[in-house]
Structure formats: C-alpha cells, structure tokens
C-alpha cells in the first residue's frame with residue numbers, strides 16, 4: 001500500500017492563510033486537516049468602545065466581505081435598540097450589500113477559481129478577431145518568449161492535461177475573465193454611490209443608511225446595475241454551465257456532510273419577507289432557524305479549554321488563546337490542537353454554510369417561487385438533483401443562481417426608493433442591552449452579537465463567521481470539520497499535482513482572515 005502526506009501551505013487564490021494536510025493511501029484521501037494559521041482577536045479589541053464603532057471596526061476583519069460585517073453589526077445594534085431602518089433605509093442597505101455581494105461572486109469565480117478549470121494557453125490557438133482574446137494571446141506569447149523564471153505568472157506554469165478541452169469554453173471564459181473585471185468595477189462604483197466608499201462603506205449604520213438618495217444617485221446606481229445584469233445572468237451562468245459540461249465528475253467530487261445552515265437575507269422595505277430564508281436542512285429536512293442550537297467547540301483550536309467545550313455565543317470571547325510555549329507543545333503532539341479557527345456547531349452537527357445552503361434552504365421553504373423556477377430549469381437542463389449540489393460544481397452553480405436572483409431584487413428595490421427622503425433614523429446607544437444581527441455574507445451565514453454596559457459601551461462582542469463554520473477543525477466528538485469532510489475519500493489522479501484538493505477547498509471560497517477574526 002502506498003501512503004503519502006500532502007501538505008498545501010498556503011493555498012493560494014483564496015483570502016488569508018490556509019494550510020491543509022491530507023493523507024493519501026493508494027491514491028485516495030483517508031485523512032484531512034485544515035488549519036487557520038493566525039490569531040486576530042478583533043472581538044476583544046472592541047471591548048470598552050462606543051457600540052457604534054463596531055460597524056467600522058468589524059469591517060476591517062476583511063477586504064472582500066466588509067459590507068456584510070457592517071450589516072451584521074448594524075442589525076445587532078438595531079436589535080439592542082429595538083428599532084428597524086425606515087423604508088428607504090432598508091432598501092438602500094439591500095442595494096449596497098447586494099451589489100457588493102455580486103462583485104464578490106464574480107471575484108470568486110473568475111479571478112480566484114476559473115483558472116482551476118480554464119486553459120489560458122488555449123489562446124495560443126485562437127484565430128478569431130476578438131480584441132480582448134487577441135490581447136491575452138499577444139501577452140502570453142510575449143511572456144513565453146521572455147527570460148523570466150516564471151513567465152506569465154500567475155497563469156503559468158500549469159499542470160498539463162487537467163483543463164477544459166473545448167476551445168469555445170476556454171476562449172469565452174478568458175474573454176469573460178477580462179469583462180468580469182469591468183463589471184466588478186461597475187458594481188464597486190454602485191456600492192460607493194450609497195456607501196460613500198468601497199471597500200469598507202461608511203454609511204451603513206444602526207438605523208439605516210446615512211446617504212440621501214437623490215434622483216441623480218438613484219439613476220447612476222440603476223444604470224450600473226443594469227449594465228452588470230446581462231453579464232451576470234448570461235455570461236456568468238453560461239460559463240459555469242460550460243465548465244459543468246466539461247467536468248461533470250465535479251458534481252460528485254467534494255461532497256461534504258450535506259447538512260446546511262443559512263440566515264435570512266435581503267428583506268423587503270419593511271424588513272420582512274426575505275429573498276433567502278434562514279434555517280437548516282439536516283438529513284434532507286428543512287427547519288426554521290433556532291439560534292439556541294448554536295454552540296462553539298474549541299477542543300482542537302488554540303484556545304484554553306474549559307471542561308465543557310461547548311461555548312454559547314457571547315461566552316466565546318472569554319476564551320483565551322493558549323500561550324506560545326503551549327502552542328509549540330500542541331503542534332508537536334499527536335492529536336493536538338491545530339487551528340486558530342473555532343468549531344461552531346448547530347444541534348451538535350457540522351453544517352456547511354454558503355451558496356448551496358442558501359439555495360437549498362430557500363428552495364425547500366417554498367417561499368421564493370422565482371428561485372424555485374430557476375433551480376428547476378437548471379436542474380432539468382443539466383440533469384441534476386440536490387444530491388449533486390453537494391459538490392465542487394454544485395457550489396459554483398449555486399453562486400451563479402444566487403447572483404441572478406440578487407440582481408433582480410436590488411433593481412426592484414431601486415425602483416421603490418423614495419427620492420430625496422431620509423434613509424436613517426437616529427437613536428442613542430442603549431445601556432445594558434444585548435442584540436444580535438444575522439445576514440448572509442458572500443460566503444454564507446454571518447452572525448454578530450453585542451452586549452453593552454451601563455454607559456452604552458461595548459461589554460462583549462461575538463462573531464460567528466461563514467468560513468469559521470466551513471473551515472472549522474474537528475470537535476470534541478472527533479468529527480471532521482465541513483471542508484475536511486469534503487476532502488475525504490477524494491481520488492487523486494496525480495499526487496504530484498493534486499489539483500482535485502485545491503478545487504475542492506476553493507469551491508467553498510474560504511476567507512481565513514474572516515474565519516479567525
């Protein structure tokens with residue numbers, strides 16, 4: 001029997017620093033371990049400050065999903081205040097976070113993941129007259145002629161024979177890669193119209209959005225979103241379908257536990273009837289969300305353990321990181337702690353969060369008929385059931401389904417905004433209050449909890465973040481984290497080029513900066 005350990009450290013084309021290790025026996029993964037390699041402590045850094053700073057500071061957890069932290073922080077403080085945004089406040093909030101999330105989905109597919117599937121060297125065979133493809137062809141030719149050690153990095157060198165074979169798939173995706181950058185720029189501009197800046201918009205606050213929606217701003221936002229809509233609905237979705245047809249086996253590779261958690265996302269102007277529902281699907285059965293089921297485990301995380309490792313939200317900030325001597329001991333120990341990520345669990349189960357969770361939970365709730373129609377038509381076209389959604393391609397496909405759904409919603413919301421009317425209600429920060437805020441960040445379910453003291457300053461703050469769910473280490477029961485499970489049993493064609501592993505991990509779009517926060 002051949003046995004070999006494959007360590008990838010760090011995995012590139014993701015956010016932050018992820019190390020993962022697998023044991024391969026006879027070409028099959030028999031053990032997997034994901035390690036978040038840094039500690040940040042932003043929850044602890046908030047303690048003692050005015051509660052309104054949480055919106056700004058928690059955004060600095062991340063460069064790609066800051067909007068989601070601003071929203072969750074605002075929702076948590078609104079919950080503590082006992083208020084909701086007004087009509088315009090809710091709509092503008094949706095428009096900021098929705099546009100930002102669309103930009104992030106394009107970033108993930110085209111910039112971070114497409115190069116796992118698309119053959120950039122196919123441009124050398126291109127004989128057409130499309131200027132953008134020709135520009136890439138010329139660039140690759142010039143790079144290959146140069147004497148640099150890594151010509152055409154980061155696109156080359158490539159593992160041979162592992163990419164899409166169809167010239168059309170490759171040419172179209174390469175053209176769309178460039179086009180996606182322009183669309184991402186437009187979406188970023190749209191975020192900045194009402195967010196005042198992007199990244200890290202400053203106008204999302206408890207009470208709504210502090211920008212006044214003038215007719216000019218609304219018209220500009222609308223035109224940017226309309227120009228992005230065609231690309232998202234046609235090009236993005238079609239590129240995923242083209243990749244799906246080239247790599248049908250990736251609807252079977254990367255299956256996790258198949259249990260899903262999502263939070264409600266994008267409400268109507270009254271803060272109700274969300275576009276995506278909250279809840280869980282466990283063993284195929286959908287149930288509404290009950291936050292009391294969330295606990296965090298830290299047996300394999302670099303924190304000092306209490307006897308009971310199940311910690312409730314707002315109790316986790318009392319956890320103290322282990323000191324450096326202990327850290328070195330744990331690393332040497334067989335079966336020791338191995339990640340700075342904690343291990344959130346729902347009903348004691350390991351939940352996958354993200355695009356598949358959002359699509360499956362919403363579909364099963366039956367509350368969004370348009371989504372169900374779109375999902376049914378795609379499943380028919382590709383011959384899929386939800387079983388195949390539990391896979392590398394299922395995750396990519398669900399992102400495109402979500403993006404097509406979100407862009408219609410934010411356009412409808414734009415038309416409901418009342419021009420020139422305030423989008424913000426101001427309130428004092430409540431004293432001795434507790435609140436929570438739930439949303440869906442690009443990568444999945446995001447929750448913030450806040451507790452204020454007798455002066456209204458932050459006494460305690462807790463975040464449970466999408467990638468923390470997905471990338472979590474084992475828990476006290478010994479069960480593997482969600483991505484660890486996805487890696488298990490994978491057949492590796494060439495252990496010297498284990499691209500299957502990278503494709504699996506990237507399909508969850510991990511963000512380690514958020515994960516450890």
Ligand code: NFE
Pocket residue numbers: 015061062063064065068069441442443444446465466467468510511512513514515
């Ligand atoms: Ni840093 Fe994030 C998203 C949040 S993490 S990217 O999306 O919250 O999983």
